Amino acid sequence: MDELTRLTPLQEQIIDKSIENINRKLIAGFRNRRIAPSQNEKPGIKTDIKNTLNSSTARDAMEVANRGSMWKEMIQKSFSHGISSIATLKFDSEFQVHGGKIVSGAEVPKSAGVYVVYDNDGKIRYIGDSNNISKRWTAGHLNEHKQKKTASENYKLAKEFEDGCTVKVINCDSVETAAALEASLIKEVLNSNDHDLVNKKEELKNKQGTRSNTEAKKIKDSLGSKIDITVGAAFEGLKHGGWNVLEVIITQSVIILKEELIDFYKTKKNNFKIRISRLLKRIYEILKQQLLNVKELAKGVFEFILNALSKAISQIYQLAKNIFDLGYAAWNLYKGKDTLSKAELIEKITSTIVLTANTVFWSSIDLSLESALSSFTGPLSPFIAAIISAMGFGITSHYLSSIVPKIVDLIVGYHEETRINLRESAKKIIETSDLNISLVNSLESYSYSTLGLMTDIKDHEAILDTVSDRKVIIRSKVSF
Numbered sequence: 001m002d003e004l005t006r007l008t009p010l011q012e013q014i015i016d017k018s019i020e021n022i023n024r025k026l027i028a029g030f031r032n033r034r035i036a037p038s039q040n041e042k043p044g045i046k047t048d049i050k051n052t053l054n055s056s057t058a059r060d061a062m063e064v065a066n067r068g069s070m071w072k073e074m075i076q077k078s079f080s081h082g083i084s085s086i087a088t089l090k091f092d093s094e095f096q097v098h099g100g101k102i103v104s105g106a107e108v109p110k111s112a113g114v115y116v117v118y119d120n121d122g123k124i125r126y127i128g129d130s131n132n133i134s135k136r137w138t139a140g141h142l143n144e145h146k147q148k149k150t151a152s153e154n155y156k157l158a159k160e161f162e163d164g165c166t167v168k169v170i171n172c173d174s175v176e177t178a179a180a181l182e183a184s185l186i187k188e189v190l191n192s193n194d195h196d197l198v199n200k201k202e203e204l205k206n207k208q209g210t211r212s213n214t215e216a217k218k219i220k221d222s223l224g225s226k227i228d229i230t231v232g233a234a235f236e237g238l239k240h241g242g243w244n245v246l247e248v249i250i251t252q253s254v255i256i257l258k259e260e261l262i263d264f265y266k267t268k269k270n271n272f273k274i275r276i277s278r279l280l281k282r283i284y285e286i287l288k289q290q291l292l293n294v295k296e297l298a299k300g301v302f303e304f305i306l307n308a309l310s311k312a313i314s315q316i317y318q319l320a321k322n323i324f325d326l327g328y329a330a331w332n333l334y335k336g337k338d339t340l341s342k343a344e345l346i347e348k349i350t351s352t353i354v355l356t357a358n359t360v361f362w363s364s365i366d367l368s369l370e371s372a373l374s375s376f377t378g379p380l381s382p383f384i385a386a387i388i389s390a391m392g393f394g395i396t397s398h399y400l401s402s403i404v405p406k407i408v409d410l411i412v413g414y415h416e417e418t419r420i421n422l423r424e425s426a427k428k429i430i431e432t433s434d435l436n437i438s439l440v441n442s443l444e445s446y447s448y449s450t451l452g453l454m455t456d457i458k459d460h461e462a463i464l465d466t467v468s469d470r471k472v473i474i475r476s477k478v479s480f
Contacts, residue, residue: 004263014394016255021366021386023251028064029056031243036209055211057382058317058367065317067215067240068308071233073173074180074219078226081170086124086185091116091168098164100145105167108134112178113171114185119160124195126157129182131175137167156198176212179204180219187220237304244300244321245290252286299324318363326356346405354400362389362396 006012033051034041041047074083082088092113095105102108113133117126130136145155155161172178183203189195190202204217222232260275290296303320306313313319329352369385377384 004259005266006259007262010394010398013397014391015258017390017393018387019254019258020251021390022383023254024061024247025056025058025382025386026052027243027247027250028061029053031064032060032211034209034211035214036207038209053379058363058370058385062314062317062367063211064240064243065303065320066307066314067236068233068304068306069311069314070174070176070180070215070219071229071236072308073177074223074229075226075233077170077177077181078223078229083170083181083184084223084225086116086188089170089185092171094166094168096164096166097142097161100142100149100161102137102142106169108137109169109171110134111171112173112175113169114178114182115167115169116185117157117160118166118168120164124189124197125160125165126198127182127186127189128199129172129175129178131178133169176216177219179213179216180223183216183220184223233308237301238297240304241297241300244303245296248296249286249290253283256282256286295328319360322356322359326352329356346409350401350404354397354404358393358397358400362393365389365392 007015029052032055033048037043037047037051041050077083081090093106093109095108096103110132112129112131114127114129115133115137116124117128119125128136130140141155141157142161145158145161148155148158157165170181172181183205186197186199187202187205189197190200204213204220208214208217218232218236219229222229256279260279263269264275299321302324306320306323307317313323329348332348366385366389369388370381373381373384
């Protein structure tokens with residue numbers, strides 16, 4: 001295959017990162033677009049494109065990554081609050097209303113949640129949800145009741161508000177989980193004959209338009225047993241991983257197309273048949289590689305789960321992917337530590353540090369750039385921010401790639417020198433130990449020799465003592 005004419009490494013890096021950033025936002029926009037058009041829109045491709053572009057922001061990409069947190073909350077509440085049925089539901093707080101005012105009970109929460117209105121006979125009269133329950137009651141229900149009463153009209157809950165009622169509240173982390181729980185409870189109560197609801201319409205019954213309600217409907221449809229909601233979360237996690245694979249495939253395919261266009265622009269070679277064949281072959285290889293490689297699928301599932309477990313990580317949606325990449329790179333470095341040369345080790349460590357750190361930083365900057373540009377560039381702000389963050393990523397990566405290797409080289413070099421010194425010291429210790437062992441063996445032989453000599457000396461002394469005794473006896477006999 002002919003080598004393609006390319007741009008400079010810095011230019012390639014900036015363009016490739018721009019493609020990746022824009023593609024990520026467009027896919028998030030497609031996933032977050034309105035499924036059903038609004039009343040003023042006509043269904044069709046044009047409407048889909050418009051809704052996709054309107055949802056292609058860093059915040060939308062963050063919401064896509066953070067959907068795991070919704071499922072986590074519902075799984076937790078299925079165990080802690082018994083949300084599968086109104087009969088087993090445990091509320092977080094309650095307050096009482098009488099004479100059109102809140103008269104007692106806990107402070108009305110200012111967070112998202114679901115509330116259930118019970119009349120004096122203990123019958124459920126109304127089930128609602130809100131992203132701010134306090135505001136919904138003060139500026140909503142009670143204020144509307146007051147205005148209706150002033151106009152000599154009856155509010156839908158006028159009797160309950162005047163005669164007295166108890167409002168029980170369950171707190172939720174998001175509007176999606178609140179909407180799902182509200183819809184599930186309304187459906188259950190409507191199917192029973194024990195209560196007479198004022199709001200008789202089943203929520204989230206049919207296909208939804210807004211993405212928020214679409215996600216809420218998925219959760220509502222899974223709100224049966226604990227197993228049902230867990231299976232629903234697992235399915236959403238796998239689907240998120242599948243979208244992650246698709247994002248990689250599209251990004252790499254666009255980059256390949258970009259390389260062909262640049263080569264055509266620079267060389268002016270009009271061999272389109274060869275180009276199309278080469279393009280399709282390269283895209284086919286990407287498809288085969290991604291569909292056979294479970295790493296990207298696992299990364300998407302990991303991101304879904306990690307964002308569900310940690311609100312702090314979910315604030316920077318790209319961080320979860322980077323943690324996976326960092327761990328994967330660290331594992332590969334560990335596995336290859338004994339076979340990599342010093343130069344290869346420095347290159348891999350540098351790549352891991354530079355790319356991971358830069359991706360985290362510029363992904364977090366992306367959201368701020370969008371907000372700053374929105375008043376000047378309008379709907380184009382997400383894409384302009386994506387290009388600016390790509391430029392920042394490319395430039396900082398370029399310069400860091402010339403600085404970090406020197407630092408890593410010093411660390412690795414010092415580590416290598418220390419390892420060599422330790423090895424030499426170990427050799428000296430071993431040599432010294434060998435000498436000590438030889439010396440001990442020599443001393444042992446010397447000890448045995450000395451012991452033998454001492455034995456011989458004692459034997460000689462004994463002989464001499466015997467001879468001496470005989471001489472004394474002979475002398476005594478002679479003297480007599």
